[in-house]
Amino acid sequence: MSNGPTVLIEQANTRYTMIAVVEQDERTAYFYLYPAELQSKKYRMRACWLRNLQPGPSKRDSAAMENGDAPMLEAHYCNHPQGKEPLQADRLSIVWMPEEDGAAVLYDGETLGVIPGWSLYSEDPAAYAADCTGGDGDALVFPLGDASKNQQHARVAEAVTFRKLWDDTETPQWPVIQDQFINIYQQHFGELKQYFAIDNNQWPPMALGKFEKDNVVYFLTMGVSIRPMPWVSYLYNDHAPAYRRMELALAISKDDFSEEEITKMAEGLSGMADIPWRHISWLGEGHTIGSAKLPAPFESIVLSAALYNGEGIEMPEMYGDKVNLFWASPVTLTERQYAHEKANGGYELLEKMIQADITHIVRKRDAIV
Structure with missing residues (x-):
């Protein structure tokens, strides 16, 4: 019986319309974007699997979903079929896209997961994780892959540069x-x-x-x-x-x-x-x-x-x-x-x-x- 997930990082966008959260229990780590209460009638929570902390299941983790727990990703879709060490909170950071409707989570400055803004408006939400290697049509998450195949890399890099420009007090914009x-x-x-x-x-x-x-x-x-x-x-x-x-x-x-x-x-x-x-x-x-x-x-x-x-x-x-x-x-x-x-x-x-x-x-x- 799990004690429920631990929140590792939580950060709202500048208008507090959305909140980005990374949660981890003893099985998995997930990245979520929650609409604030005022937006919750219009928009729904979006989730991005980040990693399994235990050996992955061979097929879809339906039992976890029925239990109300975050599902593990199938072993054959992970770059770590046997599970990976837990995430450390102090190595995580969040970057909001300039539109402030999507965000990415970084680990030691490297992109770990992305929930693009357009996923908020789509009937088929999408999220991308660095530790995911594949998926089927109704996958929990898609591979982030490398920069030549996925424009999310460029979007995150642009967001990071944009925020740095505005944080730079030496050369005000x-x-x-x-x-x-x-x-x-x-x-x-x-x-x-x-x-x-x-x-x-x-x-x-x-x-x-x-x-x-x-x-x-x-x-x-x-x-x-x-x-x-x-x-x-x-x-x-x-x-x-x-x-x-x-x-x-x-x-x-x-x-x-x-x-x-x-x-x-x-x-x-x-x-x-x-x-x-x-x-x-x-x-x-x-x-x-x-x-x-x-x-x-x-x-x-x-x-x-x-x-x-x-x-x-x-x-x-x-x-x-x-x-x-x-x-x-x-x-x-x-x-x-x-x-x-x-x-x-x-x-x-x-x-x-x-x-x-x-x-x-x-x-x-x-x-x-």
């Missing part, structure tokens, strides 16, 4: 990123009037710049694109680099709205910047977000790069990826309902808005549907 964005924004939208930190003192640094030109007030975020968004690599696969990073923008006509209304709308925008990581979701063209900060009759915003009709903006790249600039355009209740009536309804709403000569600059207007 943020001032360089900040300058790039401010310079580009100033070229198009006038001098930087005000600068607001919108990261609640959490990593990564994020800010909102206020600019003014031709009686229009512009608010543009910077730093949101430091992290790629969750979900996108699962939805777009090889095309993900074109969709996974974004900044948000808002342009408001001073002729149409009071100073107080403008300030409130900007507050609404700054609260949206962290949504993908707070909710393990993503934002893209045609997505709508409710906001209590909008003047009536507006009650939500729709995000769009297509509504922008100014001169082209050459956004800085972020870690080799394109950065999308989405303009927030307020919409009414009926417009939002129209967008939600069918798949890709947000695109249809945007088409109607463009036909009605609605641009990225927010003005008073009547509902168009």
